[in-house]
Amino acid sequence: MSESTAHETTVQELVHGCPSVESFGQKVVFVDRDKYVSVVKALVTDGFEVCVDLTGVDYLTHSGRTLPAGITAERFEVVVNLLSLEQRERLRLRVQVPESDPVLPSLFDFHPGTEAHERETFDMFGITFEGHPDMTRILMPEDWDGHPLRKDYSIGAIPVQFKGAHS
Amino acid sequence: MTATQNPKVIAAGTSEGGQELRSRSELSAKELFREVGSVLRMSETDAAALAEMQAEAPEDQTMIINMGPQHPSTHGVLRLMLELQGETVLRCKPIIGYLHTGMEKTGESLTYMQGGTNVTRMDYLSPLNNELVFSMAVEKLLGIDQDIPERAVWMRMLLSELNRMSSHLLFLATNGMDLGAISMMLYGWREREEVLRFFQKVTGLRMNHNFIRPGGVAADLPAGWRDDVLEILENLPSRLEEYDILMTGQPIWRERLQGVGIITAREAIALGATGPILRSTGVPWDLRRDTPYLRYDEVDFDVVVGEHGDAYDRYAIRFNEIRESMKIVYQILDRMPSGDYRIQNKKVTPPPRARIDESMEALIHHFKIFTEGFKVPEGEVYVAIESPRGEIGCYIVSDGSPTPYRMHMRAPSFVNVQALPHMMRGGLVADAVAVISSIDPVLGEVDR
Numbered sequence: 084m085s086e087s088t089a090h091e092t093t094v095q096e097l098v099h100g101c102p103s104v105e106s107f108g109q110k111v112v113f114v115d116r117d118k119y120v121s122v123v124k125a126l127v128t129d130g131f132e133v134c135v136d137l138t139g140v141d142y143l144t145h146s147g148r149t150l151p152a153g154i155t156a157e158r159f160e161v162v163v164n165l166l167s168l169e170q171r172e173r174l175r176l177r178v179q180v181p182e183s184d185p186v187l188p189s190l191f192d193f194h195p196g197t198e199a200h201e202r203e204t205f206d207m208f209g210i211t212f213e214g215h216p217d218m219t220r221i222l223m224p225e226d227w228d229g230h231p232l233r234k235d236y237s238i239g240a241i242p243v244q245f246k247g248a249h250s
Numbered sequence: 251m252t253a254t255q256n257p258k259v260i261a262a263g264t265s266e267g268g269q270e271l272r273s274r275s276e277l278s279a280k281e282l283f284r285e286v287g288s289v290l291r292m293s294e295t296d297a298a299a300l301a302e303m304q305a306e307a308p309e310d311q312t313m314i315i316n317m318g319p320q321h322p323s324t325h326g327v328l329r330l331m332l333e334l335q336g337e338t339v340l341r342c343k344p345i346i347g348y349l350h351t352g353m354e355k356t357g358e359s360l361t362y363m364q365g366g367t368n369v370t371r372m373d374y375l376s377p378l379n380n381e382l383v384f385s386m387a388v389e390k391l392l393g394i395d396q397d398i399p400e401r402a403v404w405m406r407m408l409l410s411e412l413n414r415m416s417s418h419l420l421f422l423a424t425n426g427m428d429l430g431a432i433s434m435m436l437y438g439w440r441e442r443e444e445v446l447r448f449f450q451k452v453t454g455l456r457m458n459h460n461f462i463r464p465g466g467v468a469a470d471l472p473a474g475w476r477d478d479v480l481e482i483l484e485n486l487p488s489r490l491e492e493y494d495i496l497m498t499g500q501p502i503w504r505e506r507l508q509g510v511g512i513i514t515a516r517e518a519i520a521l522g523a524t525g526p527i528l529r530s531t532g533v534p535w536d537l538r539r540d541t542p543y544l545r546y547d548e549v550d551f552d553v554v555v556g557e558h559g560d561a562y563d564r565y566a567i568r569f570n571e572i573r574e575s576m577k578i579v580y581q582i583l584d585r586m587p588s589g590d591y592r593i594q595n596k597k598v599t600p601p602p603r604a605r606i607d608e609s610m611e612a613l614i615h616h617f618k619i620f621t622e623g624f625k626v627p628e629g630e631v632y633v634a635i636e637s638p639r640g641e642i643g644c645y646i647v648s649d650g651s652p653t654p655y656r657m658h659m660r661a662p663s664f665v666n667v668q669a670l671p672h673m674m675r676g677g678l679v680a681d682a683v684a685v686i687s688s689i690d691p692v693l694g695e696v697d698r
Binding site: 132224 | 354393524535632643645667
């Protein structure tokens with residue numbers, strides 16, 4: 084991944100030492116892989132008690148995305164949506180996950196609701212979550228090869244022979 | 251890059267176990283505890299009682315059975331593996347994916363114009379809510395979310411509230427059917443059909459409408475729509491009263507639902523459950539009120555909240571939400587503004603049919619929009635609304651092309667199904683059906 088092509092945006096503030104930007108009025112925090120668990124844990128005490136959603140994005144063919152200074156663009160990103168019921172606020176975490184080592188610690192211990200999301204992200208992108216109690220495929224069959232939502236996984240096609248067509 | 255070009259290499263490098271419920275002898279004590287206590291925030295006494303229950307049942311006295319995927323009460327193709335000791339459910343594991351059709355992958359090759367046809371098929375019982383959240387996300391990326399004409403906004407509200415009613419009426423029907431109240435099944439389907447008939451008149455289709463589109467809605471309301479809505483609203487109250495007599499107060503109905511499938515507020519929050527499941531535990535969380543979208547802050551309605559977190563509360567909440575939705579629809583009828591039903595922004599709106607006959611540019615424009623689609627600026631956005639089943643969210647990453655780079659739907663049923671093992675543990679196998687029914691999962695949305 085060519086980091087040089089990534090644009091940089093102005094960092095608005097730091098959330099637990101991580102740069103945060105505004106994306107269409109929504110707060111987005113860029114978290115390092117090493118700080119991921121401690122930041123989520125700290126955010127739970129800040130009131131972000133619900134983990135609404137966790138998913139992945141494969142940036143293989145879209146490398147020039149906008150990132151704040153100091154964040155190295157990697158092929159995969161894990162996106163976590165947190166919600167605070169009391170403050171009625173949302174917060175989105177984006178974690179860069181390198182292609183060479185697609186591993187992230189699991190959030191299962193303080194957000195048990197991410198169990199299915201992490202399995203789905205593993206199934207679709209091949210990102211493994213360390214400490215997850217049941218790291219198996221969830222939507223695809225167990226013996227499936229590959230991870231369908233990766234950009235280098237072709238959508239496939241069945242050849243159709245038309246009558247009288249050239250080859 | 252070498253490893254990624256060959257998916258087999260990656261697959262070999264990851265440890266993919268079986269998806270099925272494993273027998274207890276294969277699990278270490280720690281793993282078992284984690285699986286059984288899928289909500290880990292238990293008190294110590296609870297955990298001790300749980301360990302006792304597990305120790306009391308030696309493996310030769312329990313049985314693992316499959317419920318589904320072809321079971322009429324699993325609402326589609328949900329498969330549950332249950333470990334039973336006699337009639338008691340010790341463990342349960344939902345196994346999903348039987349309806350997986352790769353809709354998120356498909357979404358990456360459809361333009362923003364075509365995307366609605368894809369997402370509307372996810373939660374097929376509330377298609378209009380899926381379209382709405384997708385359109386709202388696209389509009390936010392385009393920066394036109396504040397410019398949607400008033401009539402379109404109120405039409406969207408009208409349709410999504412009627413959709414909530416039709417979805418909850420179907421819940422009453424299936425909940426009744428699962429518990430043996432067959433008359434309720436017939437009544438529920440009948441009432442829902444009346445709402446769907448209205449949808450057919452407005453959108454052309456009973457389901458999978460693709461009516462709410464980025465920029466507004468596809469067409470204006472047909473002549474006489476107000477009378478049709480009023481007819482639905484006037485027929486419904488007396489029938490709802492009838493169902494109240496038929497079910498709510500009936501001792502058998504209460505016996506089957508009260509105290510079944512209990513979940514506490516803390517557990518529901520930890521599991522990320524939303525919608526009627528979260529509200530049944532006493533948490534008054536409704537996105538329509540708490541993070542208002544469309545014009546929900548201008549209409550008056552109550553958020554129905556339960557107390558016990560059992561299947562009966564979830565039934566009662568949905569039942570009363572039909573009445574709240576009717577209240578909202580009456581207010582929408584009073585306030586429906588006139589004007590455009592879609593944004594007059596040439597970028598996203600095709601020219602009217604009449605212009606195509608007289609203007610070459612209009613013809614080209616029309617052709618371009620439908621073949622190539624419109625380009626959406628780079629960025630990523632997450633938009634969430636309250637569907638009948640809970641928070642439905644749409645996460646879109648755009649790379650500036652006419653198709654989404656990544657389109658992810660946060661499906662409420664997908665998350666809510668995780669609460670099943672917790673609700674069923676220690677209950678009777680006969681109550682399993684009542685518990686599944688009370689979650690009201692739509693498998694099209696679970697598997698996507």
